[in-house]
Amino acid sequence: MINLNKNIYYAVFGNPINHSKSPKIHNFFLKKYDLNEKYIRICASKKFFLTEILSFFKNGGKGANITLPFKEKVYSICTNLTKRAKISGSINTLKKNYIGEIIGDNTDGIGLLTDLKFKNLINKNDNILILGAGGAARGIIYPLLKFGCNIYITNRTIKKAQILSKKFRKFGYIKCLKLHQLNKNKFQIIINATSAGISNNSPLVIPSDIFNKKIICYDMFYGNTDTFFMKFCKKLGATRVYNGIGMLVNQAAHSFFLWTNIFPNIKNILDILKN
Ligand code: NDP
Numbered sequence: 470m471i472n473l474n475k476n477i478y479y480a481v482f483g484n485p486i487n488h489s490k491s492p493k494i495h496n497f498f499l500k501k502y503d504l505n506e507k508y509i510r511i512c513a514s515k516k517f518f519l520t521e522i523l524s525f526f527k528n529g530g531k532g533a534n535i536t537l538p539f540k541e542k543v544y545s546i547c548t549n550l551t552k553r554a555k556i557s558g559s560i561n562t563l564k565k566n567y568i569g570e571i572i573g574d575n576t577d578g579i580g581l582l583t584d585l586k587f588k589n590l591i592n593k594n595d596n597i598l599i600l601g602a603g604g605a606a607r608g609i610i611y612p613l614l615k616f617g618c619n620i621y622i623t624n625r626t627i628k629k630a631q632i633l634s635k636k637f638r639k640f641g642y643i644k645c646l647k648l649h650q651l652n653k654n655k656f657q658i659i660i661n662a663t664s665a666g667i668s669n670n671s672p673l674v675i676p677s678d679i680f681n682k683k684i685i686c687y688d689m690f691y692g693n694t695d696t697f698f699m700k701f702c703k704k705l706g707a708t709r710v711y712n713g714i715g716m717l718v719n720q721a722a723h724s725f726f727l728w729t730n731i732f733p734n735i736k737n738i739l740d741i742l743k744n
Pocket of ligand 1: 537539600603605662664666670713714717
């Protein structure tokens with residue numbers, strides 16, 4: 470049972486959740502726009518997650534973010550879905566509307582694409598290798614295909630990557646690759662969409678010869694210093710290496726817009742998080 474104080478209306482649910490910077494971002498937005506409301510992090514039980522989230526909304530919650538490992542599971546409690554949530558099968562944002570329905574959305578994809586464009590890292594026809602086939606990977610595939618990129622996907626459990634490549638192939642070029650097939654292809658961007666970084670692990674045994682000076686390595690995970698994946702890529706010669714802070718702030722802005730109808734200015738919070 471979740472007890473909400475009067476002004477707590479928003480939360481991020483995940484397990485683990487301590488690493489999340491979402492409360493910092495959303496409390497910054499709430500304050501900036503004079504909304505006397507708070508956003509907290511909730512470490513959800515792996516077994517009772519759905520009951521906990523329903524209880525949150527029953528007790529006055531207005532909006533929530535969902536993070537690993539619940540992005541696919543939460544689909545089942547949504548009354549309505551946005552188009553991007555329906556296509557991805559993965560939810561990172563929930564909103565309770567004025568008639569009590571729970572709307573599911575996915576802002577991860579637009580968050581990543583906005584950051585890649587802002588940093589001038591992505592071009593139409595780029596070959597992008599995605600490591601991972603969990604909820605976050607599901608959220609980013611459609612926007613990247615729609616932008617005109619070719620997607621290659623691999624995962625520790627290869628079956629899950631095969632399922633995603635079948636699911637999304639009607640939207641563009643997507644191919645599942647096993648690890649030993651990676652070095653037969655040339656990629657412009659590698660995106661780490663695994664959760665290995667949380668336990669400070671290497672995502673997968675990636676062949677070193679796919680790395681070069683020009684390749685862009687983007688870790689969706691983030692920390693105050695270089696993540697394990699970022700250090701790994703730099704060691705193998707990559708120089709254009711980024712973490713997922715830009716994506717995080719952009720996806721948060723789209724969630725905030727869904728909840729409040731205000732599209733927040735992200736510049737200040739980006740500066741705060743970078744420093
Ligand atoms: P999920 O739990 O849904 O999926 C986890 C994925 O990581 C699976 O593909 C899993 O493989 C793989 N994985 C986990 N541990 C390892 C390991 N030790 N070695 C190799 N692969 C591993 O998580 P999400 O998809 O929701 O999140 C993935 C990551 O993306 C997280 O680090 C999260 O913080 C980050 N993220 C960042 C965002 C941002 O805004 N910057 C937004 C969303 C997510 P398998 O299928 O074999 O279990």
